[in-house]
Amino acid sequence: MREILSSQEMGITLALFFYVIGEIVYRKTRIPLLSPLIVATILLMAYVWVIGIDLSVFLTDLSGIHVFLGPLIVSLAIPIVKRIQMIKEHLLPILVGSVVGAATSILTVILLGNILGLDETILASILPKASTTPIAIEVSERLGGIRAITVATVVITAVAGAVVIPLLIKIFKIKDPIVIGLGLGATSQAIGTAKALEIDETAGAVSSVALVFTGVATAILAIFI
């Protein structure tokens, strides 16, 4: 029984199962805090706790899923090419917004992190928080950060942005879909893009492009750190 409960196949099956549940929950509620990744993660953590399997064994069971992170980043070229017409029309604002998004996020981490006295490992882990998760993981590991903390930070940032920014957009009566798309995409990645799409189709398109550009900008800016 233990052998069935703990194997790579079982790990991936469970991850898929809980992710599907997460997708259903998100489709019904549209609450950023209940995004499929968060729901699946919490359910998997609960599973580890209830069944009482060794965490490091379970993480090895899940590790097969990691293989796709690299190909996933490479594939980010596809949405860019598909929206190349829109990008050409608004190239300058998109570039400016993405670089400003990446730079302000990194600067906030460095400035506040040093004021609050965070150690280097934590700083490195949260530094690429504005970037899309796969690129953030690469940057964080290169700077000596901890992968898990990076993912948690990126997800919390994205959820916070997806909750707070639509409110700011309403309060400040921002109507321009380019500004909305960049405001969400350059700060809250995929979860923000889902929100942007709910607001306006063009905003969603801009946001999906901005999240890739912000990731690349983060990777490039990290060279100088």
Place this chain on the structure above:
Amino acid sequence: MKIIRQLLIILLFFILGELAQNAISWLFPTVFVPGTVLGMLFLLTALLTRIVPMKHVESVGGFLIANMSFFFIPAAVSVLEYLDILQAHLWKILLIIFSGVFISFFAVAGSVRLTMHWQSVWRKRREDRHA
């Protein structure tokens, strides 16, 4: 096009990126650009120049991107291993995240608006000159 071939093309670009990263860090030891990002830029170039047609990567790449967050599950679950570190720094990390959201949003929205404003001013000037 067939799934296996699409996967092969995407993985080839991934490996090309890793090779380029090795070459760069050999030439400039202090510079690090993730190989995956380089692989993405190579695929971008290949798609834009139509060396690789979109339909040769579309289904597999589209699948990966549409279900992106699924692939972060292992890393997200491994947060359990670092609960003590996270707990010790939680409020500081949250403070940085939330102030970052506000700062970044206003900086992005402001700079984008300014850029678009300047662009329209320049465009108008150019039109006036031509008129």
